[in-house]
Amino acid sequence: MIQTVLDIVAIRKDFPILNRKVNGKPLVYLDNAATSQTPQQVIDAIVDYYSNYNANIHRGVHTLSQEATDAYEQARIKVQKHFNAEKAHEIILTAGTTHGINIVANGFAAILQPGDEIMVSALEHHSNIVPWQMLCERTGAILKVIPMNLEGELVMAEFHKLLSDRTKLVFCNHVSNALGTVNPIEEIIDSAHKKGAAVLIDGAQAAPHIKADVQQLDVDFYVVSGHKMCGPTGVGMLYGKEAWLQKLPPYQGGGEMIAEVTFEKTTYADLPHKFEAGTPNICGGIAFGAALDYMNAIGFPAIAAYEDELLQYATEKLLAIEGLKIYGTAKEKTAVVSFNIEGIHPYDIGSILDKLGVAVRTGHHCAQPIMEFFKIPGTVRASFSFYNTKEEVDVLVAAVEKARAMLL
């Protein structure tokens, strides 16, 4: 087993919220897949923005506006560098993953013909299913689903069978939020491209753990949320290849996204502004940049290795509890353990864990089709971050044991 190279004690000091008590108990925050906590460095960036240079961007002649514009565009470049996009204008700063997906879905409404096919995976988050259903209703395109197996892995043989010349678009998450499965997106992207289909990868759950290189992946679109990677809520990224972004029509109309407006005709601004109508989340964008700086300073390989250690440890300890079953046992997984105890509703376990200071998610995790597949109402999901510790895993395990004793 790889030994921890991170200085977890020092890292934890960066996160003020980790000192909190919940119901009189020290907070054990294991709901990182829903949203991550925010380090002081990012909080400082937010405070600095509002304390020193809050102004609207891209339109002012005054100093504050210049400073805010520079900082915002700097943040875009940080995002570009992080995901290794070729050009800064291929980075659209969005409100988050859902927003990015909707920009692409809306754009494809102008491209798809009746009878065209869109493929989604069975492992999707609702935000990655509903926009495509809406798109199919609008265009007459047909939705195909890549099935999953009992381990929570995509059945790639079926994917290859479903893929055809009619396939125009494939959507898949890089990592499943409900189960933590890392999907073989390289294979999906390569095969889809061979049939001329575009690929959108939902990186919301991958981005906190894996640094994706969009050029190496050759992916057409990649979307993430800042709030899952130590940034604030309400900001995210849509990466799109330049050619695609030029081809897609804008999503929302408004200020910032126009070049020229007359009542006869408006011409759209160049990328990325074409997709950034209205005043954006300026502070959020800047803080997102600060979050990437923070995570990169720690280093993604070290983060991934340490989280994997936590995952192995938690898996082993939890499986020792009688009647506990883990859902999602893919070979490639991020630090997510989705589980149930036989005869107990996940919601009951979650309620007791909360009383013991342990924050987990319970329910269907916005992935009802997955729950239906396993014929369960939901799971308890513990999701780990690099600031969690083995001691916290022990607290979780003891709390689950206590809940089991109370509830059975």
Added chain:
Amino acid sequence: MLIRNETYCTFGQNLAMSIKEIQEEIIDEFSMFEDWMQRYEYMIELGKSLPMIEPQYKTDDNIIKGCQSKVWVHAELEGDKLVFTADSDAIITKGIIAILVRAFSNHTPMEIIEADTDFIDEIGLKEHLSATRANGLVSMIKQLKLYAVAYQTQLN
């Protein structure tokens, strides 16, 4: 220490008690608990002793919306009294509904319509529930009252 109230566990068979009296009894019981743990343990016990709804009534129509767990409630007139049976797939939720069934079942629809629900706040139930569960609790009370209104209309 887990306090177990025999009257309670036989499900409020003391039919002479008014809704108000039953509620006061519940408040008394809950005031004896020292911490949330005892409350939860008690609610879990209550959940386990809830009179089960007949399987044929566990239909989608009888599901109360607004709960993360499923809750089914069935109401039937026995004489002039409305009798509730219920079930849930989650045990703490079952405990909550058991408290409500105990407070409202076996009373006339009019008594149920007119009954106060302040006792919920007094036993500190809401503050010990997650937001979704607290919403579920509100939905449950609303549903019991709606049944009473429906049966009252029938009686008229």
